[in-house]
């Protein structure tokens with residue numbers, strides 16, 4: 001909308017602008033083109049970005065390089081993995097320019113196998129397990145650990161005889177997810193939350209499907225995998241007929 | 250949560266449920282009197298806390314209203330006078346550097362450099378403990394503090410809620426560390 005009418009600079013540019021494949025692509029995806037052409041070069045994004053200066057990059061520079069069609073530089077800098085896509089720059093920007101969206105697309109442009117191994121591995125694990133656990137936790141282990149800890153609490157702590165944990169209980173109000181970290185490395189951390197839910201009389205259940213809270217496929221910028229994981233989780237909640245998908249964060 | 254919320258929109262996935270955050274429920278349950286928390290345990294102890302606003306929950310999902318809920322819960326369990334804010338905060342908060350897959354990315358040095366702002370913010374508060382109600386924040390802040398050789402335990406909200414109600418078991422205190430390890434047992 002704005003592109004057609006905006007005045008472009010009349011001075012001879014220092015860098016010969018190329019058509020940026022990325023900029024065009026992202027603009028197509030976003031309403032109002034994500035305002036990506038509206039940058040005032042004010043620098044507010046960069047001054048409040050914790051990733052500024054890492055690998056000699058910052059959000060304003062990144063956007064400028066995109067705007068000038070320096071696709072080779074932007075698709076090769078590891079900086080896209082150092083921006084956390086936290087959106088602070090979007091919040092600060094007078095034009096609400098969505099730089100992290102651009103970062104996401106650049107991440108997605110990296111050949112899959114060259115993206116950081118840890119993120120790739122976490123996404124793969126999520127795809128391989130029915131619970132979508134990035135740590136590769138199997139659902140039967142999750143259930144076993146939870147039930148084991150529950151028994152221990154009942155045996156060793158007074159007043160918790162009625163404390164309950166259910167799995168796959170249809171019609172529960174809340175479908176509670178759980179970060180894999182708890183069942184895998186610190187199962188006792190699940191107990192305080194159970195106690196709170198019990199105290200308020202909340203009607204909740206865990207599920208053996210789509211229970212893991214984390215999602216690294218999004219960070220990997222793998223749309224297909226991200227969608228697969230979200231579909232699995234959404235279906236799990238709807239199959240149980242739960243009213244809320246409840247996050248522990 | 251962000252990944253699911255945005256994923257549902259982005260991929261046009263039909264669903265019949267709503268997304269809820271436990272933080273908002275904590276606040277509601279305390280307001281409704283269902284969770285009888287109290288900060289009495291900390292009256293004499295005077296242990297101070299600072300609070301991290303997770304980007305995924307606040308800026309990227311529910312905005313300042315959930316940041317207010319977060320403060321309401323935190324103040325209810327540790328005492329208003331014992332909560333020391335970082336600035337800027339709420340929707341304008343700095344990301345700690347635990348998000349975006351950073352902790353898994355292998356860029357450890359860069360991740361810590363990114364977190365330097367957060368570390369400074371936390372140290373500037375002078376608080377004894379840091380509340381981090383998000384797993385990535387929790388891991389990242391724990392690492393930043395530990396790496397800097399400081400002793401500021403990072404705690405989950407559920408730990409403090411149960412502590413304040415006197416129902417926190419012995420094995421559920423992994424993150425409380427010495428000063429609060431035995432309180433209310």
Ligand code: SF4
Nearest residue numbers: 039040042043045093
């Ligand atoms: S804050 Fe917005 S307008 Fe200012 S330099 Fe950054 S992207 Fe451009």
Ligand code: SF4
Nearest residue numbers: 049083084086087089
């Ligand atoms: S989204 Fe990226 S560029 Fe923007 S402030 Fe956060 S880390 Fe910086």
